[in-house]
Amino acid sequence: MAAPLPARSRFVVVGGGIAGVTCAERLATEFPSEDILLVTASPVIKAVTNFKQVSKTLEEFDVEEQPSTVLEKRYPNIKVIESGVKQLKSQEHKIFTEDGKQCIYEKLCLCAGAKPKLISEENPYVLGIRDTDSAQAFQNHLAKAKRIAVVGNGGIALELVYEIEGCEVLWAIKDKAIGNTFFDAGAAEFLIPKLTAEKLETAIACKRTKYTTEGSEKEGGSVAAADKLGTALGPDWHEGLHLKGTKEFSHKVHIETLCEIKKIYLQQEFKQLQKTSLSFPKDKSDNQNAHPDEELWPVYMELTNGKIYGCDFIVSATGVVPNVKPFLDGNNFSLGEDGGLKVDKHMHSSVADIYAAGDICTASWEPSPVWQQMRLWTQARQMGWYAAKCMVADFLGESIDMDFSFELFAHVTKFFNYKVVLLGKYNAQGLDLDHELMLRCTKGQEYVKVVMQNGRMMGAVLIGETDLEETFENLILNQMDLSAYGEDLLNPNVDIEDYFD
Numbered sequence: 001m002a003a004p005l006p007a008r009s010r011f012v013v014v015g016g017g018i019a020g021v022t023c024a025e026r027l028a029t030e031f032p033s034e035d036i037l038l039v040t041a042s043p044v045i046k047a048v049t050n051f052k053q054v055s056k057t058l059e060e061f062d063v064e065e066q067p068s069t070v071l072e073k074r075y076p077n078i079k080v081i082e083s084g085v086k087q088l089k090s091q092e093h094k095i096f097t098e099d100g101k102q103c104i105y106e107k108l109c110l111c112a113g114a115k116p117k118l119i120s121e122e123n124p125y126v127l128g129i130r131d132t133d134s135a136q137a138f139q140n141h142l143a144k145a146k147r148i149a150v151v152g153n154g155g156i157a158l159e160l161v162y163e164i165e166g167c168e169v170l171w172a173i174k175d176k177a178i179g180n181t182f183f184d185a186g187a188a189e190f191l192i193p194k195l196t197a198e199k200l201e202t203a204i205a206c207k208r209t210k211y212t213t214e215g216s217e218k219e220g221g222s223v224a225a226a227d228k229l230g231t232a233l234g235p236d237w238h239e240g241l242h243l244k245g246t247k248e249f250s251h252k253v254h255i256e257t258l259c260e261i262k263k264i265y266l267q268q269e270f271k272q273l274q275k276t277s278l279s280f281p282k283d284k285s286d287n288q289n290a291h292p293d294e295e296l297w298p299v300y301m302e303l304t305n306g307k308i309y310g311c312d313f314i315v316s317a318t319g320v321v322p323n324v325k326p327f328l329d330g331n332n333f334s335l336g337e338d339g340g341l342k343v344d345k346h347m348h349s350s351v352a353d354i355y356a357a358g359d360i361c362t363a364s365w366e367p368s369p370v371w372q373q374m375r376l377w378t379q380a381r382q383m384g385w386y387a388a389k390c391m392v393a394d395f396l397g398e399s400i401d402m403d404f405s406f407e408l409f410a411h412v413t414k415f416f417n418y419k420v421v422l423l424g425k426y427n428a429q430g431l432d433l434d435h436e437l438m439l440r441c442t443k444g445q446e447y448v449k450v451v452m453q454n455g456r457m458m459g460a461v462l463i464g465e466t467d468l469e470e471t472f473e474n475l476i477l478n479q480m481d482l483s484a485y486g487e488d489l490l491n492p493n494v495d496i497e498d499y500f501d
Helices: 018-030 068-074 132-142 155-163 185-191 267-272 377-396 469-478 483-490
Strands: 008-014 036-040 044-053 059-067 078-082 085-089 094-097 102-110 114-116 126-128 147-151 168-172 253-256 261-266 299-303 308-311 313-316 320-322 341-343 354-356 361-363 410-415 418-424 436-442 446-453 456-463
Touching (some): 018 068, 018 377, 059 410, 068 078, 102 377, 126 132, 168 299, 185 436, 185 456, 341 354, 377 410, 436 483
Parallel strands (some): 008 102, 341 361
Antiparallel strands (some): 299 308
């Protein structure tokens, strides 16, 4: 049974993802005698486990899916309400839940995340991958598939294309190179050989146990139900899933660059229009004179470059939009260009006593020259933690400094089985044309790129086990003039760490 909704609560948090849970945990610690209310549409919450501070700003952690009762046991003053929010009346300081309850708050933090941008909302052959249920549905579909299409070029698309085996993968991206969100063309070239190489089998223990509520799993139907949102996937979401199609080969990926989907046809419509689709290109040279496809497919995609391909289903991995809809009606929120709730440097929205953190919000303060907002796990955790800190300070009438985690953008992840560290303006985001790049690349081993401006390091991409992250983090934070070191900065025969100890 869900806990009864109290009529009043000093602190209410909406959202059971990383930002919301981190915020609620922090508030529960600060006010052990206060009931902290966590309202979430999902029966499971996301918890940070195995947290490790790698350096000043870099952090690593696992994301574990747990039933909300585990959170309530750990923090007896957190009360979890399993229901979505139907309406917010900010002038009355009141929220209404979908199951008919209501609650009056003093301070509210909105951490309702984001939902996938689907290329087609109603098509049963278009899947969005956002939460554990949709990832499971994807695995079930893939088990029967000979060919799929992946549309998008962000983190989920990158991981998917690499992990899928035994199935032809058509990958449509609007950019020139893969992984444009994270990499430049050079890093993309470094990674591409991994797409054709045989993968070594690794026994993986799934870090996040899957919990379902009785009767919540339904067979069939459209798998693109984006309105029924669970909390977003963890950084290792594909681990423990069996991502294998029907065929007996490892990787078979064909990339169509600089294109988007123009139209999607179901088989019947495709036949009626007497369109011609192309067979899967055998190699790059085959791409120039692709042959008509004799096989009939359940769904077809027409690309803006004029090509049409058939497949078993299409994965829409084209990013997310902040989940603000339930909160806007009748409330005077300022929204960012990306549709998120604008927050100031204390995570406060434009509406009194309402804060926001994680994917739902848009940072609208003047950022540090080497920080930018990205809708990533690390920032969701940092924002949730900091939002709670700001709520506490505001409640106690204390002043608070900006958290150090917003001094430098720092993210560590894994792509194509390589460790990837992104620091600062790693893709020269927003820098003038007077910046320069320095590169070091050992094929199949490491790729190091630093972004320099006026002799100072502004950002870096480190792929592989480079052991340079702490040194480069310090050099970006210190803004030391490195002109004198020239190319030696990346000389593998020079131990750069000795320079700056």
